[in-house]
Amino acid sequence: MLVVATSSALADPEPPQKPECTGSLDGHVVDAATHEPVIAATVRTGDTLLATADEAGRFALANLCPGPLALVVERDDYKPAERSLQISGHSSLEVELVTTGEVIEIREKTPPPTEVRSTAVIDGEKLEKSRGKSFTAAIAEVPGVSELKSATGVAKPIIRGQFGRRLLILVDGVRHRSQDWGLDHAPEIDPFVADRISVVRGPGGVRYGSDAIGGVVLVDPPELRKDGTGGEVHLIGAVNGPGGTLAARVQHAMSSKLTLQLEGTYQRQAAPSTPDYALDNAGVQQWTTGITVGYRAKKAEYLLSYRHYDADLGVCSCLRINDIEDFLAQAQMQRPIGADEFESSFAIDRPKQAARHDLALARGRFELSRGNLTSTFSFQQDFRQEFDVVRNADTAGAQYNFRLLTPELDVVFEHSPVHLSEHWHLRGSAGVLGTGQIHDYAGLQLIPSYRGIGAGAFATERLVGHSTDLELGVRYDFLSRGAELQKLDFTRLVRSGQIAETACDTSGDTVDCQSRYHTVAGSFGFAQRLLSELTLKGDLSIAQRAPNPDEQYINGTAPTYPVLGLGDPDIKPETSYATSLTLGWASDRVTAEASAFASYIADYIYFAPAIDDAGQPIFDVLIRGAFPRFITRGVDAVFYGADGGIAAKVLPELELGAQASLVRAKNVDDHSFLVFVPPDRYRGSITYRPNDRWRSPRKLFASVTGTYVTQQKRFDIAADFVSPPDAYFLLGAELGFETCFGHQTARFALQGSNLTNSRYRDYTSLMRYFADEPGWQAWARMTIAFDSKNGHK
């Protein structure tokens, strides 16, 4: 839908002067077919312009005199609509506009309605600032989000204290399926795929899967263009660890119906250095490639896409996880043993990880008489290998090999808006999902191979009014899983008392353990516009998450910690009861959002130290010494907190920003604190944007950012091993501008982080036991955006 600027001057309507003229009218202009707002539609009576519809298609008239009023609402691409109404006191009106001429294109995708949870969108400039960093670093700019860093320099997101299995990441609408259970398994996602990343903080279970009890991250590639050629090229150089990234994406419309997109990234980075020493072996080599073909027919749209991700990640040789004594001794030291010999090189030796991910998808979107049907079939392969330091030089293979295959079919019907009255209409969708999982594992004893099949169904309806949105959703999921345990692994679990001998079928070569889960999710949410700038949103939800196979069957020393992990095959699904309230303010000068949240999770599946009857931690004697025993068990947990941010233009050229993230989490059974709950985090920034004086360079900006992270005082030493690291402050800065060459644009930026070269450790980093975080870091970034339409206007 084109936004057509009206040629008439947008002057304020002449306010009628008569004192009795106190009537008012709230209006809402929508497209008759899609019920989407019609932005910038003009509202006039006779020849007098009264108002212009805003971005929500709304307009307000005040000081109206009692009596009849004839309004004409129009926009160039719609047929004018005439309405006569009687003014007395306050009235409201919904005007539906019908497009002019023939509809030659499929209806634009209805944009998702206002999220009733707190949601942050990273796109445009914000996304560009994160280029060259990992996917998780990109979204960690959002209040309430932090990074759970592994020893490989890559990280997974934590949203409001929840991570891994409790978060869903959707790439191009498809749920990313991977080994997300390990603390050191970062999502295999190339951030350059995204044109836009949305972070939904809080349960998003109804639409995306009932296990999304922590949040949802949507990674959306750009829309396919309908004509011409365009794309972008990014070139990024980094100083610490030295290296660079080259990324490119190009779209070419072969015809008005067919568009091709190609994308690719290559990144090579040597191990970064702390202020005192290099994080030996923590280099990164990553490449990705993707091809997407889109075809548009009259009433349908088809998309085929394939993406491959490939990464070799070196694990810092400072890690000492083979026995608990070395681990604890190292954790007390200021400096890793052998740090004098550490170097920042590109070579990636053992220990290392190799991660490959393939995503192929086929999507069809069909315009039906009563709505739109979208069907997506996807197939994913996630192949992860972990290579330990080995004794025998001839040992070439990995010690842990995981392969997960996931075919999935997702069918969603979005019904056309139902008009209930002048002011209320109903939007909604319903869908079904079928998924299969084939997981093969080979290597040191850890987790089993398994086969799973699942199905789900959901429905949501949203009542959309003039200033009120109400949303109700329900979902049901079924999951059946058969794990194939090696006989020896099963025997181990039986002897450890984790499973009954009769619980599984032991007649075959492997032991077959079946589990079935029925989970439900439900949510109620609202968004209420209190003032034109002020919105209040809230939600209440319930969601259930079935245990993952690792939570059921983990059996061995974990590759991340020197602990002996034991699963619980009979563990129940966890149930989250959550609520949040969010206040948003959006005006020309100030945008702000503040959110408070709380959730109670019954039977929260927690991997924590096993305690004996006397309250003492249990140790198991292994051949590498005595190891603490960690088990998965259900506890009742509570999470609560608040986060928010504000950006204010105090002067036309000067913008101030601030954000805060606070989260608390407790095991209410024994009042202990949960692990990996991020400490409080505050950030402040000043951005200076001088007015453009020249055509090129232009859009100059300079910004300084300060981040303060407190010490985590709420911890459980038995699960954390050592006290959390001290609070720290990090200083960052960025400088950038844009230039033109020919008709195209190039953007340049210099960015620096930890500019004071602080020594610090992060509570939510596995590295905190072994080494400091990297010291000062700088990036130089060049982005070229090209478009064949530029210069041909």
Place this chain on the structure above:
Amino acid sequence: MKSLLALLPLATACGLDSQTLNEQEVITSIILDFDGTRFEFNDPDGDGGEDPTIDPVVLAAGNYTLTVHFENRLEDPPEDITEEVNDESDQHLVLFTGSAVVGPATDNATGPLAQTYADEDVNGLPVGLTNSIVATPGTGMMTVTLRHMPPEEPPEKGEDTLDIVRIDGFDSIGGSTDARVIFDVTVQ
């Protein structure tokens, strides 16, 4: 489902072949052989499950040659890991510590077992698969540690490794622990 998988070349090309299972380098058992008298730490089902059995070391006073052997009894027949350690002896060191041991890695003035290394690697550094022991009456504990000290986890094995362990303790040397078990020692 099978036919669908066959259509995707990547799905089959990266199969988890059974070879990967041979890459594990598991040790389940340590055997101390004092001139034919054997004492074992034995955990035949690997980590977890059944608790390991640890033989107490009971010896008569005298001179012994102690050889140390490592096995993986998850394999049938058991896999002898000692050869592997010996092949890479410049990256391995067996250390003897604890109250029972008087030796290059301990600071004890007295103890029932006086240990000296009786083998060396290509660099002339001790390995610890073969040792000379002088047993005198007394009791104590002996920790036997197989330390893997490859170039990937600096610092590597060196002339000062045993001194560092003796002075600063175990946690101050490079590498990682492949095995670490504690035996009760009684010399009559």
